[in-house]
Amino acid sequence: MTHEREADVVVIGAGLGGLLAAAQFLRRGRRVVVVERLAHPGGRFTAKTFQGAQVSTGAVHMLPFGSNGELAGMLRLLEVPHRVHDAEVFASFHVRGRQYVCRSVLQLAGVLGPRQFAQLFRLGGEMLFTHPSAEERGQSFAAWLERRIARRRSPELYAYFERMAHFALSVDLPDVAYPEIVEITKNMLRYGAPGIVDGGCAALTGELERRVVADGGEVRLLHDVLALAHENGAVAGVRVRDKATGDETLLRAPLVISNIGPAATRRLANLGARETAGAAMGAPSAVTTRERGSAAGDDGHTPLAPAVDGASEAPRAHGQRREASGLKVHLLSDVSIIPHKGIMYCLDTERIAGIVQPTNSDRRLAPPGKHLLITHQLMRSDDVNAERAAARADLRRLFGADFGTKVTILTMSQYRGEWPVNRAMQGEDVSPETELAGLYLVGDAVKPSGYLMVEGVAQSVNWLLDVLDGSSPAHRRAHTPPKPANRRALHWLVAPPPPHRDV
DSSP: OEEEEEOSEEEEOOBHHHHHHHHHHHHTTOOEEEEOSSSSSBTTSOEEEETTEEEESSSOSEETTGGGSHHHHHHHHTTOOOOEEEOSSSEEEEETTEEEEESSGGGGHHHHHHHHHHHHHHHHHHHHHSOOOTTGGGOBHHHHHHTTOOTTTOHHHHHHHHHHHHHHHSSOGGGSBHHHHHHHHHHHHHHOOOEEETTHHHHHHHHHHHHHHHTTOEEEOSEEEEEEEEETTEEEEEEEEETTTOOEEEEEOSEEEEOSOHHHHHHHTTOOOOOOOOOOTTOOOOOOOOOOOOSTTOOOOOOSSOOOTTOOOOSSOGGGOOOOEEEEEEEEESSOOOSSSSEEEESSOSSEEEEEOGGGTOGGGSOTTOEEEEEEEOOOSSOHHHHHHHHHHHHHHHHGGGBTTTEEEEEEEEEESSTTSOSSOTTOOOOSBOSSBTEEEOSTTSOOTTOOHHHHHHHHHHHHHHHHHTOOTTSOOSSSOOOOOGGGGGHHHHSOOOOOOOO
């Protein structure tokens, strides 16, 4: 049986971007219907309970910019109850067989030693206080870095940059443009410490779903999107099917927001694949862009949106570019491994780039008496078994005899350019606009330059609102708060800035 239903806005996908977009349109008095194929909301920003632990579906229960970031700011605006436990340290580093905890950037001297620390300050000054030259705008970060330091002579410093890229971006240094790293670094220092969400990702997306429903929105779970209806170059609605009953409904709406990635959206609209490209609004990156996959089963079709002018030479040859990929391990530990709420970067491992211990912020994320650890590493090969074996070897290196006894593996999962993260590599993001009037994109393929993970998802929604309101990218975006002042980054030289209040 086929039904019809009128709405002002249909949102495809109840992931973080879809729920944020729905909540924003409800604030504007629109009738909103959210359609989700799974039995739960949250997508890649939620968790499943497994053996008493909150196993994250994509993210690591973390907001990269903590309570001062754009996601937390949007949650406050939407009056979504949440609490973020900000890291009280800059980071810690496992190197030379021990862990160094650094409350400030200056304490990195104990990790790197005087010579490499001086190099770090020189490189940091160049990155933060000079604009990339025309040549640098076309360089990968690896090419830029290797002209300034020798990996053999400065192994810990090179590993410092490498592990941060692996952990935060899921790409290697040759695969991300130098200007994009500059923007990320500035944002990390301006916004401050990352934070762990109280209750984990699932608690936050659960509260966001409740906000959408309380404001009059409809969330249809277990509904497949069959096709996008469009007429004369404009979207007309979405045809969906209830998985439980088999009933089909045409949700008629002049505005459709897709949170499932450019390639999957193109297929639903039956637009076919073509050689288009996309880039983040205002991005300094000189990377030529191709879509790197979206939802599960993506075939790598290129994005809907055209490229922003200014893209030129890619860091790697187009056909050689690696897609974002990674392997994540959840572990349960009888003992506390990381003595703070931030990230421990691993500089003396073969694969694992970093580890977080979310139970330092919320013990409910693991069974009583246990700690939850989450490791992340770059996939350096297509051999999943070899990558898993490398992860186990690193865990033995890190934990010694405790691995397999006091520290045990709970789950191991991998991804490559699609579910559960990174529909577009960092700095290769597309515009929210598409060739169909009324059809727009949000999500991690639409993040503006310099914004990581879920911060980029929140910014994609801000960007969409700006596009709809006619804000010029050349001016400060109306819905995107101005970045914190540069001087705020100076706090990290000596001590982290104080956290913002919880909501």
